[in-house]
Amino acid sequence: MGDYVVFHDVAWHGVYALYFFLIGISAALYFFSALSFYREEFKPLRATSFYGAFALLAVAGLILVGDLSQPLRFVNTLNPGYWNMSSPLVWGTILIVLYGLVSVWYFLKLGDEKAAKLPAVIGAVIALGLPIYTGFDLAVHQARPVWNTPLMPVLFVALSLVSGAAVASFLAKGEARLLGALRQIMLWTTGATAVMVLSLLITTAYGGSSDELTYMFMTSGTIGGIFVGLGILGGTAVPLVLLLLPFGKERAGLLLSSVLILVGGLSLRYSILMGPQIVQTFFS
Amino acid sequence: MSEELRTSSIETRGVAGKKRYAMVIDTRRCIGCMACQVACKAEYDTPLGVNRTWVPYKVVGTYPVVKKQFLPRLCNHCDDPPCVRACPVEATYKSDDGGFVLQRYERCIGCRACMASCPYNARFMLPASRTYTKITNVVDKCTFCFHRVAQGLVPACVQTCIGRARVFGDLNDPASEVSYLVARNATQVLRPEQGTKPHVFYIGADRNHTEFGRDIYRRPDVLEGDRAAFQRTRA
Numbered sequence: 001m002g003d004y005v006v007f008h009d010v011a012w013h014g015v016y017a018l019y020f021f022l023i024g025i026s027a028a029l030y031f032f033s034a035l036s037f038y039r040e041e042f043k044p045l046r047a048t049s050f051y052g053a054f055a056l057l058a059v060a061g062l063i064l065v066g067d068l069s070q071p072l073r074f075v076n077t078l079n080p081g082y083w084n085m086s087s088p089l090v091w092g093t094i095l096i097v098l099y100g101l102v103s104v105w106y107f108l109k110l111g112d113e114k115a116a117k118l119p120a121v122i123g124a125v126i127a128l129g130l131p132i133y134t135g136f137d138l139a140v141h142q143a144r145p146v147w148n149t150p151l152m153p154v155l156f157v158a159l160s161l162v163s164g165a166a167v168a169s170f171l172a173k174g175e176a177r178l179l180g181a182l183r184q185i186m187l188w189t190t191g192a193t194a195v196m197v198l199s200l201l202i203t204t205a206y207g208g209s210s211d212e213l214t215y216m217f218m219t220s221g222t223i224g225g226i227f228v229g230l231g232i233l234g235g236t237a238v239p240l241v242l243l244l245l246p247f248g249k250e251r252a253g254l255l256l257s258s259v260l261i262l263v264g265g266l267s268l269r270y271s272i273l274m275g276p277q278i279v280q281t282f283f284s
Numbered sequence: 285m286s287e288e289l290r291t292s293s294i295e296t297r298g299v300a301g302k303k304r305y306a307m308v309i310d311t312r313r314c315i316g317c318m319a320c321q322v323a324c325k326a327e328y329d330t331p332l333g334v335n336r337t338w339v340p341y342k343v344v345g346t347y348p349v350v351k352k353q354f355l356p357r358l359c360n361h362c363d364d365p366p367c368v369r370a371c372p373v374e375a376t377y378k379s380d381d382g383g384f385v386l387q388r389y390e391r392c393i394g395c396r397a398c399m400a401s402c403p404y405n406a407r408f409m410l411p412a413s414r415t416y417t418k419i420t421n422v423v424d425k426c427t428f429c430f431h432r433v434a435q436g437l438v439p440a441c442v443q444t445c446i447g448r449a450r451v452f453g454d455l456n457d458p459a460s461e462v463s464y465l466v467a468r469n470a471t472q473v474l475r476p477e478q479g480t481k482p483h484v485f486y487i488g489a490d491r492n493h494t495e496f497g498r499d500i501y502r503r504p505d506v507l508e509g510d511r512a513a514f515q516r517t518r519a
């Protein structure tokens with residue numbers, strides 16, 4: 001053994017998970033900003049969460065472009081003559097460009113209660129498309145267990161909302177009603193995430209040979225520590241319990257849950273991104 | 285294969301007037317000399333650490349009843365290639381005649397979606413600097429030696445194969461050697477369940493290679509050291 005062996009590399013490295021994380025938070029923050037037109041308690045968030053969304057969009061966009069091995073050729077993705085509509089990356093490009101443009105429109109109208117509503121709503125719908133497309137980014141690769149499940153887009157929407165709500169709870173500056181609403185959102189979306197991840201674990205464990213290997217890989221060793229330890233236990237189960245306790249209704253409890261949720265959100269995205277890829281590199 | 289299995293408009297199977305190039309690899313004839321791998325490296329100046337074709341081996345059995353099993357590997361030039369579907373800018377495409385899955389290096393943005401979608405690890409990223417070749421920082425893979433085949437030659441690996449384990453030709457031509465081999469032998473493709481309809485057919489492929497890699501649990505230290513070194517070169 002060991003005289004001559006060929007190794008393979010994963011396609012997408014960890015920084016892609018950071019992109020998923022940031023763009024998901026950006027989308028949710030925009031959504032909360034738009035929600036302020038319908039729900040009084042979200043009003044204090046309108047401007048701050050929009051600015052947060054915009055800043056994160058810029059950072060996430062730079063990460064995405066910087067991760068290309070030919071960063072300047074990102075202009076190729078803006079050329080409709082090149083577009084291959086069967087690739088979710090194209091859907092993502094279109095969504096991100098639209099999201100950026102609508103954000104600018106919203107920014108210009110932000111002070112005007114009436115005129116700002118339209119860009120807020122349109123932007124929120126586009127923002128919802130961002131986690132959906134990132135989910136499909138993974139789901140379309142039919143050879144990858146965990147990725148190639150209908151859960152991915154839904155899971156990414158839930159992760160986006162829960163991570164966004166966690167960030168928003170820091171922006172809320174102690175507004176009791178707002179914190180209450182954010183707690184509700186976190187509670188429901190963490191619960192939904194827990195159900196989805198459980199279902200993912202079971203279907204993967206009971207799947208075929210590559211699923212079985214992926215399950216074993218994602219529940220043991222370093223990736224197992226990140227996925228099960230930080231993602232499921234520390235970042236989903238513990239905050240879920242915390243939020244249900246009376247302590248979770250206090251500001252300190254909520255913020256503690258938010259920190260755990262953010263760690264969990266990044267860990268889940270990272271391990272879901274990397275686990276199936278690392279397993280794939282072991283195919284002859 | 286029956287006509288009703290043709291499901292995608294991109295496929296070339298049985299399309300009148302179109303060539304459908306394929307490779308048949310008879311693993312019983314492969315002696316593991318790696319001459320194909322070297323010929324390919326020479327043909328394309330493929331950098332260290334990455335390969336367009338490679339010959340993994342597995343030592344099977346328990347001493348003294350052992351055998352080294354080889355499985356020459358390359359891009360399958362799938363009839364329904366997921367990599368083409370995944371590329372956002374059509375930098376990877378399937379040629380209409382011949383079925384070659386090729387790269388437009390000048391267009392590739394390096395998003396690696398094609399690498400993520402290939403079930404066979406056939407694609408790799410070229411390094412940022414190369415000594416003789418200007419093509420850098422884009423994804424590359426086997427081209428079925430498109431430039432040679434267009435001139436009536438066979439791919440470099442086929443030309444060099446000392447055991448005649450690799451045979452290349454047009455499957456749409458019933459008189460070709462590949463058609464004969466596929467018709468007369470029990471053949472196998474890799475991961476058929478992926479629906480990619482590979483154009484590389486194996487005779488006598490060993491299941492220690494074709495089954496999904498259990499090696500993930502059998503990682504000798506000597507290999508892990510090499511793997512770590514490989515990862516460092518990719519970082």
Ligand code: SF4
Binds near residue numbers: 358359
């Ligand atoms: S083997 Fe991989 S790279 Fe080659 S055509 Fe099939 S999916 Fe594409």
Ligand code: SF4
Binds near residue numbers: 370393
């Ligand atoms: S890396 Fe290049 S060839 Fe591959 S999907 Fe991206 S643009 Fe297409």
